[in-house]
Every structure is written in C-alpha cells, then in structure tokens.
Amino acid sequence: MKKLFKYLLVFFALLILTILFDIHIKGNFYQIDKNVYRSGTLNKFNLEYYIKKYHIKTILNLRGKSNEEWYKIESKLIKKYMIKIINYPISSQSFYDFNQTSKIVNLLKKVKKPLLIHCNGGADRTSLVSALYIFAVKHQSKEIAKKELSWFYGHLPGIRKGVENMDKSFENYVNKFLEVPQDLIPRKP
Numbered sequence: 001m002k003k004l005f006k007y008l009l010v011f012f013a014l015l016i017l018t019i020l021f022d023i024h025i026k027g028n029f030y031q032i033d034k035n036v037y038r039s040g041t042l043n044k045f046n047l048e049y050y051i052k053k054y055h056i057k058t059i060l061n062l063r064g065k066s067n068e069e070w071y072k073i074e075s076k077l078i079k080k081y082m083i084k085i086i087n088y089p090i091s092s093q094s095f096y097d098f099n100q101t102s103k104i105v106n107l108l109k110k111v112k113k114p115l116l117i118h119c120n121g122g123a124d125r126t127s128l129v130s131a132l133y134i135f136a137v138k139h140q141s142k143e144i145a146k147k148e149l150s151w152f153y154g155h156l157p158g159i160r161k162g163v164e165n166m167d168k169s170f171e172n173y174v175n176k177f178l179e180v181p182q183d184l185i186p187r188k189p
Contacts, residue, residue, distance in 0.1 A: 027047075028040040028126075028154060029042070038118070038127075039126070040121040041063065051083065056116045059078065059086070059115075060107070062126060063120055065089075092166060093163070095172075096128075096165075098173055098177075100169075101169055101170075105132050108137050123163075128148075128170055131146060131147075131170045132173060136173070149167055
C-alpha cells in the first residue's frame, strides 16, 4: 500500500509540475491551425518568442486594456513588431447571446493573420473564441470545435463557478447558427 501511495504521490507531483510548466513557461500556448494560436497572458520572453516564431500580425486581447505590467509589456512588443492589437474585453462569467458571439465571429473572419487569441489564463474566454473560430470560420463540426472548451486548456466548468457560461454561449451560437438557412450564410469559395 505504501508503494502505491508513493507512485500516486510522484504521479501527482509530475502532473502539477507539467501544469505549472505549461501555464508559466509555455503560457498555455497552442496552435489552432496554421494561422491562429491561443494562449493565456504571456510574459515578455515567451510573447516575443511566439511573435517571432509564428510571425504574429494581430493579437486579440480578450482582457481589454490595462495599467498592469503585462499590458505594458504587450504594448511595447506590439509597437516593436508592428502588430495590430484588438482589445475586446469579455468576461468568463457572462453569457453571450447570438448577436454578441456573431460579432466575435465577424471579427475573427476579418483580422489579419497569423492571429494570437489570449485572455488571462487561456482557459475560458480563449476557449470560447477558439471554438467559435473552428466552428464558424473553419466550418468544422460542433464536436471538433467543442474540444477547444476542454480541461486540457484549464477550462473546468464543473469546478470553477460561472465559466460554464462559455459553454452555454458556444452552444447557443451553434443552435442559432443552425436555425439560419444555410444558403444565406456567406462562405469562402
């Protein structure tokens, strides 16, 4: 029994170290497709690294403008690399109706890419916007898009109160989208 306990302890310690590495070093950074990336708020070093490596042209900041240090760092790098910033603050606790999520989708369609989408931790708001991108811009299935709203990115609606509104907002968008006659929806050729 002691041996099993030691193995479990080592397993959970490694799991915690992996999560801490992903969040603090990597910044919860992941590629959605060849032109769109998602993350939490990045530090000076990993933000600059990702900007250079992936040639980021636009940053969609779901936190909004701030006087905090992270925003000052982001602003300096945006100027240095001539990146467009879109400050589009949304709350991880709020429900967004079809009109509001449609505005986000239209924004995702129009922005210059490569695009980096980020919020604070990259778990909830970024997951919603990533799912909308995959479903409405990339025209993937609901099931594929819904994978962006995953515990893998830190999205834990069963544990973190209020963030289930990101799932509800996505479901609402999909349901309303499917109600619209498909021949009225413009698609890229």
